[in-house]
Amino acid sequence: MKNAPILKALLEETIAECDHLARRDHDPVGRVWEYENDDDREVAALFASSLAYGQVKVLRNAIVQALAPLGPHPAHTLRVTPLEDLVTRWPAFTYRMTRGEDLADLAVALGITLRREGSLQALYRARIPHDTDRPEDAGTLARAHHLQAASHFVQTLRQRRHRRELTRGFRYLLPDPADGSTCKRLHLFFRWMSRGPDGIDLGLWPSLAPHALVMPLDTHTSRLCRYLGLLSRKSLDARAAVEVSERLAALDPEDPLKYDFALCHLGIGRRCIHRRSEDHCPGCPIEDACTL
Ligand code: SF4
Structure with a gap:
């Protein structure tokens, strides 16, 4: 330039x-900082970023309503609650494109992931090539690796949903970078996980370098x-x-x-x-x- x-x-x-x-x-990230533990912040961040569309004041209220059924420690709740009980927790939730059933799909996917991999970062990290910290990987190649891992992350969560059908609402809530849209909310989640901590971004994922972000x-x-x-x-x-x-x-x-x-x-x-x-x-x- x-x-x-x-x-x-x-x-x-x-x-x-x-x-x-x-x-x-x-900003939606303010809701995530209200949790003290890193594992709670990680799952709260995926809920919050997924709902980060529309007017800020309204979406921040939607995030509160979405997270309230998971209590003060959402990661623990997702790990230990029987999946059939999780799906009943948002009977009346509605926010523009998103319904309670979409949040139930997300909760079940996260519950399975926390039980299998231990964290969302572990699911993401499984698809990152080990050589992304080489200097020559900086920039374009690292971003390409990141986009592949991000797509795998989304596809795995989608496969772990509760409902048999992959609905439009759940696809909107959790977009796949491979589909060609900007995936603003998903990339916002990755920014929160990678950068910082600086009071805005949370810096929870050392496996995702800031230079790879989109x-x-x-x-x-x-x-x-x-x-x-x-x-x-x-x-x-x-x-x-x-x-x-x-x-x-x-x-x-x-x-x-x-x-x-x-x-x-x-x-x-x-x-x-x-x-x-x-x-x-x-x-x-x-x-x-x-x-x-
Ligand atoms: S306020 Fe907007 S239009 Fe005006 S100078 Fe700044 S960016 Fe440009």
Whole structure:
């Protein structure tokens, strides 16, 4: 990228200007930090990220309702509760595309996984080639390995669902990167597991290096990335997410997604309203690089 040093400086300023801990209360990850134990945070993170669509205030309430039936220690509950009892715990849950039966499918899949592999990371790690920490694996190859492992992770969880049929609702809740969509919520989960701990991301999976991550691209971040020249692809799909990841890796090869939270919250916090505005643009940390 021609203007990479300028863009990098502006994005660093965006991070510096973002009050991360204050914004955590307006982000789905805030619900995950309410749990103390790492194994509870891991399963709470998959529930929370899977429901991270729609308005933030509403989705944060949906996450609370989704996790409440699992009690204060969701990982323990999923490990020890008979699977036939787990499926009855969300009789009235509904949140946009997601129904209680979809959460029951997810709970059974996680219950089986925690009993068989011990953790979600162990399921993911089983498909990561052992050589991904070689320097030459950094970047593109590591991302390709990660996407393969992520797809296997999802396909295994889908196979372990409760219902015989793989429903549209469960496929939406747990999308497969191999299907070609951005899989924003799934990549958000992986970001939480890999980066940090820094008060936002949880840093629970040493097996997933930050340089392998794929951008959790949504409407907020994709628009901002277009304004900044980080995204040229017209379709908002899996290849667009990889394009942004590679361009951010040109700015920081070790940790390309460190800019994601601050960029996303420029949109969530109504700082950017996606048109030029005398009220919003002056003082915007990326104004000098914004092409809108
Ligand atoms: S300069 Fe204005 S339009 Fe561009 S990103 Fe900032 S707030 Fe949005």
